[in-house]
Amino acid sequence: MPPRKNKKPIRIAIAGMGNCASSLLQGIHYYSNAWAVRRVLRSNGLLHPLVGPYSASDIQVVAAFDIDERKVGKTIPSAAAALPNCTTQFIKQFPRIPIRVQMGPPLDGVAAHMQNYPSEQTFVVSKAKPVNLARVLERSGAEILLNYLPVGSQKAAEAYASACLSTGVSLLNCIPVFIASDPGWANRFKERGIPIVGDDVKGQVGATILHRTLARLFMELSKTEAVQSVLMEPLKGTDIHIGPSDYVPWQKDRKICFLRIEGRGFGDCPIELEARLSVEDSPNSAGVTIDAIRCLRLARERRLSGPLLSVSAWTMKHPLQPMTDEEARHRIEQFIRGMSDH
């Protein structure tokens, strides 16, 4: 579908002005330049130059929340560039957005162990009084709230989700706290007629898709029933380890994934594969988020409600209904073209 003139901007609010928010803001700016739109039409880093009639330039940030004294009260671009953010700045200058970051309720957003780090690597809680989330959302005219709170902020995530429910704002839950994939929360959004996408955003070329693709390659190459059955059933806990290691300060926003797969091929002979993937974490998920934001707009136009199953399965690590990557990709394309509501 060609870009449509006189489109209403997609107004978004952001909870958590950390590295992911910084990459998202930069990405919206980067892909909004006319030359970049031409370049992205030849596909470079953003999977969908257009989702329906919408390009990245249709996204407008209208509110933001944080709890760090170096961010609260600052304009959105100054907060994105403030410590402890450490992701790469890939645009020359942040665009001008004269909206100030509001104080959110800290709740469990700041983990106790973070106090042991120097201030340039941790959060410094502001003394400002938390705002009424629902009132700010309502006044801003936001239609989608992006949840970019830290891992483990269950109570804070629930506070923002409740504010969405009371104001009719869609939630794009990018963090591993289960809201869109929790049947109870999912139903509340459905009953209120609000579309939601989550949980835990995927990187575009990240450890998850690399892992899945290589594991599937092993399965497809290894036609013996024995190997297939091992890979199609969950492996024993002692045979599989997928997980993060410690926080490594000098890696900043870079994530390194070491992957090792062992299998058996023709004649039961061993096959081993080792791979190393190094990515800048936050920009890697920003493109996926830009797609999910525009899918939520389509869902609101089509008056859909509750979890968007294909969009969540393609863009998130923990969707309500998991799908293979091929199925999710096929179904999200159908969704974008209006051939499916799910």
Ligand SMILES: NC(=O)c1ccc[n+]([C@@H]2O[C@H](COP(=O)([O-])OP(=O)(O)OC[C@H]3O[C@@H](n4cnc5c(N)ncnc54)[C@H](O)[C@@H]3O)[C@@H](O)[C@H]2O)c1
């Ligand atoms: N590719 C990725 O980077 C990726 C992938 C999957 C999931 N995620 C998730 O996205 C989330 C954000 O990642 P990040 O790298 O931007 O984290 P970050 O630590 O850089 O930023 C988190 C921000 O949240 C703020 N915050 C803390 N408590 C708050 C509260 N109660 N209200 C408002 N703001 C609060 C902090 O001050 C900070 O600015 C994490 O949960 C992460 O697991 C990221």
